[in-house]
Amino acid sequence: MPGKLRVGIGFRVSDEVIAEIEAADPSIAAVPLFGLSSSSRAWSDGSAEDREALLRDVATIDVLFGPGGIPGEFLRAATNLKWFQVINAGVDRLHADGLLDLGYVVTNVSGLTAASIAEYVIGSIILFTKGMHTAMRNQAEHRWFRPRSVGELGGTTCGIAGMGAIGRETAIRARAMGMRVVATRRTVHAGDTDPDCDLLLPFSANDEMLRQSDYVVLCVPLTPETRHLIGARELGLMKRTACLINIARGEVIDQEALIVALREGTIAGAVLDVTDPEPLEPESALWELPNAVITPHVSGSISGYGHRAAEMFIANLRRYVVGEPLEHLVDRKLGY
Numbered sequence: 001m002p003g004k005l006r007v008g009i010g011f012r013v014s015d016e017v018i019a020e021i022e023a024a025d026p027s028i029a030a031v032p033l034f035g036l037s038s039s040s041r042a043w044s045d046g047s048a049e050d051r052e053a054l055l056r057d058v059a060t061i062d063v064l065f066g067p068g069g070i071p072g073e074f075l076r077a078a079t080n081l082k083w084f085q086v087i088n089a090g091v092d093r094l095h096a097d098g099l100l101d102l103g104y105v106v107t108n109v110s111g112l113t114a115a116s117i118a119e120y121v122i123g124s125i126i127l128f129t130k131g132m133h134t135a136m137r138n139q140a141e142h143r144w145f146r147p148r149s150v151g152e153l154g155g156t157t158c159g160i161a162g163m164g165a166i167g168r169e170t171a172i173r174a175r176a177m178g179m180r181v182v183a184t185r186r187t188v189h190a191g192d193t194d195p196d197c198d199l200l201l202p203f204s205a206n207d208e209m210l211r212q213s214d215y216v217v218l219c220v221p222l223t224p225e226t227r228h229l230i231g232a233r234e235l236g237l238m239k240r241t242a243c244l245i246n247i248a249r250g251e252v253i254d255q256e257a258l259i260v261a262l263r264e265g266t267i268a269g270a271v272l273d274v275t276d277p278e279p280l281e282p283e284s285a286l287w288e289l290p291n292a293v294i295t296p297h298v299s300g301s302i303s304g305y306g307h308r309a310a311e312m313f314i315a316n317l318r319r320y321v322v323g324e325p326l327e328h329l330v331d332r333k334l335g336y
Contacts, residue, residue, distance in 0.1 A: 003027070004027060004028070004029040005025070005027045005028050005029065005062050005063065005321065006029050006031050006060055006061045006062050006063070007021060007028055007029065007030050007031060007061065007062070007063045007064075007065065007317070008031045008033045008036075008057070008058065008061035008063065008064045008065065008066070008078075009021070009030060009031065009032050009033060009034070009065050009066065010033050010034070010036035010037060010064055010065065010066020010067060010070055011034065011036070011037040011066050011067055011087065011306070012034045012037060013306060013310060017306075017307065017310045018030045018032065020310065020314060021065075021310070021313070021314060021317065024314050024317045024318050024321070025317070025318065025321040027321060028317070028321070031057060031060070031061055033054065033057055033058065033061075033064075033066070035050060035054050036054065036058070036066055036067075036070050036074060037066065037067060037070075054074065055073075055074065055077045058074050058075075058077050058078045059077050059078060059079055059080065060080060061078060061080060061081060062080055062081065062082050062083075063081070063082060063083045063084075063085070063317070063320070064078065064081055064083070064084045064085070065085045065087070065310075065313050066084075066085075066086070066087060067086070067087050067088060068086045068087075068088045068090065068091050068092075068093050068094050068108075069093055072097050072098075072099055075094075075099050075102065076099075076102065078104075081102075081104045082104055082105065083104055083105045083106075083107070083320060083326070084104050084105070084106050084107075085107050085108075085313045085316060085317075086106060086107065086108045086109070086330075087109060087306070087309045087313075088108060088109065089108050089109055089110045089111070089112065089113070089165075089300075090108075090221055090222065090249065090336070091106060091108055091221075091330050091335065091336060092221065092222035092223070092249060092335065092336075094106070095223065095335035095336075100330065100332045100335065101332060105326065105329065106329070106330040106332070107316060107326050107327065107328045107329055107330060108328050108330055108336075109308075109309050109312050109313075109328065110164070110165055110328050111165035111328075112300075112305070112308055112309060112312060113299075113300030113301075113302055113305070114165040114166045114168070114169045115169050116299065116300055116301075116302045117166050117169070117170075117247050117299040117300050118166060118169035118170040118172075118173050119173070120247060120273065120295075120298075120299035121170045121173075121217050121245055121247060121299075122170070122173045122174065122177065124243075124245050124271040124293070125153065125158070125174070125177075125179075125215050125243070125245070126153070127271070127293065128215075128243045128268070128269050128271070129150065129151040129152065129153055129156075130150045130151070131147055131150050131151075133269070133290075133291075133293050134147075134290070137290055153177045153178055153179050154177070154178030154179070155178065155179075155180070156179050156180070156214040156215065157179065157180045157181070157182055157212050157213045157214050157215070158170070158171070158174040158179045158180070158181050158182070158213065158214070158215050158217065159181075159182045159183070159184075159209040159210065159212060159213025159215065159216045159217065160174075160181065160182070160183040160184070160197075160209075160217045160219060161183075161184050161206060161209065161216065161217065161218050161219060161220050161229065162183075162184070162185070162218070162219035162220035162221070162248070163183040163184065163185040163194065163197070163200070163219075164219060164221075166219045166247065167183060167217070167219040168196055170217055170219065171183060171194075171196040171197055172196050175196065175198075179215075180198045180199075181196065181197045181198050181199075182197065182198065182199045182201065182208075182209050182212050182213060183196075183197045183199070183200055183201070183209070184200075184201045184202065184203050184205060184206050184209050185200060185201075185202065185203065186202075186203045187202070187203075188200055188201060188202040188203075199212075206229070206234070207234070207237055210234055210237040210238050211237050211238070211239075213238070213239070213242060214239065214241065214242055214243070215242065215243050215245060216230075216238060216242060216243070216244050216245065217245045217247070218230065218244070218245065218246045218247065218248045218252050218253070219247065219248055220248050220252060221248070221249075221334075221335065221336035222248065222249035222251055222252060222335075223334065223335045223336065224335075226248075226252050227251050227252065228251070228252070228253070228254045229252050229253070230244065230252065230253045230254065230257075230258070231253075231254040231257045232254065232257040232260070232261070235257060235258065235261040235266050235267055236261075236266060238266070238267050239267070239268075240265060240266065240267065240268065241268050242267050242268060243267065243268055243269040243270065243271065244258070244267060244269075244270045244271075245270070245271045245272075246270070246271070246272050246273065246274055247273045247274065247299045247300075248274060249274050249276075250272070250274040250275040250276030250277065250278060251276045252274075253272075253276070255275065255276050255286070258270060258286075259285050259286060259289070262286075262289050262291050262292055263285075263289065268291060269291040269292065269293070270291070270292050270293070271292075271293045271295075272286070272292065272293070272294050272295070273295045273296075273297055273298065273299045274297055275294065278296075278297060279296065280294060312328070315327075316328070
């Protein structure tokens with residue numbers, strides 16, 4: 001299609017979504033590339049002919065809308081690619097594989113599931129404050145145990161590492177529950193404040209946030225700087241009554257150090273929606289620890305995710321065709 005803007009769609013969507021993408025502008029021609037999605041496994045289990053066909057099609061596209069887990073050989077074959085709209089918020093795999101440095105613009109869907117993830121965080125805080133994690137284990141063992149008292153959220157401190165979209169939504173909800181919020185952000189200048197925080201600190205002051213917090217919520221992207229952000233030293237700075245909640249990436253925590261801390265009572269508990277690796281190995285000690293709650297990376301798994309991501313993409317696509325600045329740009333150097 002001479003003169004057409006070829007938009008590759010790298011995961012399965014409905015005909016309705018394809019039509020909506022093409023309706024964004026008469027210049028657009030949608031190119032279904034569903035085989036690029038990891039759920040199809042066409043690139044790993046398909047025939048050599050299927051793989052070669054995908055490589056040929058990828059080489060013709062100008063714009064790609066798809067998951068961040070597309071294998072590097074396909075992205076490197078996309079020699080005409082100008083813009084990659086990732087359907088994820090995190091682009092750590094692209095960053096780690098050097099795929100952010102191939103010359104095309106990368107945008108993500110930052111904020112798409114921020115409210116849902118913040119609700120997960122608040123639910124986790126309530127779970128531990130009220131001892132419901134212990135009650136559920138007792139129920140499974142048919143054991144009636146009534147504690148002398150349970151906690152209250154009012155007056156406790158919620159520490160947030162990473163004041164991005166998820167961190168902000170979490171802060172808003174935590175303060176609505178009567179909690180004090182201490183948050184860290186990569187760039188904070190002297191005198192900076194934030195309307196949703198009681199105390200805003202630079203990323204370099206994470207230690208102070210850890211010392212003050214009753215609940216520590218990890219909302220940072222995975223980068224070389226944040227890998228093992230929480231290790232044995234950091235866990236030792238936390239209150240023995242504190243709980244750690246990770247909705248970022250599993251590698252942000254030194255998992256073996258966390259297991260030791262949970263066993264020894266260095267901290268009171270942990271809620272992990274992400275682990276290292278994923279899926280978590282059946283033999284991991286985390287499964288059996290009474291003060292650990294594991295969920296299978298579901299905090300952002302909202303109904304209609306693909307359609308909502310498509311709406312964000314289409315809005316950006318309209319900006320692209322008229323030369324307006326794109327939203328949710330990824331910084332190649334920072335990796336998010």
